[in-house]
Amino acid sequence: MSFCGRSRLHDVTIRRVTVVISVKVYDGMVLAADSATTMPLPGGSHQVYNNANKIFQLHRKKPVAAATWGLGVIGSASISTLAKDLRRRLMGADPTHDWALGDDYTVKEVADRVVDLFFDELYSPLVSSGQTVRGELGFLIAGYQPVGDAWSSEFWKVTIEDPATRPIPQLEAGPEQYGWSAHAIDEAANRLFNGYDGNLPMALQQVIGDPTIFARVEQMLQQFHRQPAVAPMPFTDAIQLAKFLADVTIGYTHYLLGPDVVGGPVEVAGISRHEGFKWVNRKHYYPPSLNPEDPNHDV
Secondary structure: OOOOOHHHHOOOOOEEOOEEEEEEEOOEEEEEEOOOEEEEOHHHOEEEEOOOOOEEEOOOOOOEEEEEEEEOEEOOEEHHHHHHHHHHHHOOOOOOOOOOOOOOOOHHHHHHHHHHHHHHHHHHHHHHOOOOOOOOEEEEEEEEEEEOOEEEEEEEEEEEOOOOOOOOOEEEEOOOOOEEEEEEOOHHHHHHHOOOOOOHHHHHHHHHOOHHHHHHHHHHHHOOOOOOOOOOOOHHHHHHHHHHHHHHHHHHHHOOOOOOOOOOOOEEEEEEOOOEEEEEEOOOOOOHHHOOOOOOOOO
16 A cells, blocks of 8 residues: 655645536525546546535635635645635634634625635735646635625635735626526536537637727627526526536537546435525535534535
């Protein structure tokens, strides 16, 4: 029996070549993701594992969560383990960090803490020390936040890709915006409901050249968009839509040449202002029946 040394792990790039789906309707927000993670091997081959965790509950008592794509590790630590470290801080369980979410928290505040931990503490110092980190690390942060006597829902996106540039969280969907989005491997979902690959507009712009003509072409392309998620859609249907888009992406990539970089069990979580965070589909590395003392344990 042998183990790889700690230093050697820093030279291994593990990528979650992933699909992350979000759906936002009035009744709630949905996150769905596959479970594949890919490790390039010498000679151009790949090792694909199908049990990576990509959706995280970021607080036990507040309706905030995140999904990730891109890098599967920073240094020797998996993103899923690091996300649990973040949850401990947000819940006030880490005495070395005063990050506990108060009653007036915002989803933007949670997104900022993602940057504080994953970029400031982990990603940037690792690169500065001479370690090789290749690829993008993305997060989609979802949640409800208190607004007076009401609640509002938001999606925020964080993309870490340049160790010299501190990322700024971007609002992807505000309180009054509804619909769906696909991240990382988004080709199948875009072709299905938008009618074309997401890279097509840029390719056409380079060929057409004239901005006035391209604007007309872009307007024409938008006529082929279809919107399967609308504000009054029942929450159960929104959940089924998110899983459907993840399944479609898994099937789509399976029949393309190359390794199955999207696959494994599809995990789905829903967030609503009344029920909070709820798992819909998830996997465990242990039988929950054998661990009744902690049924809410996160993998």
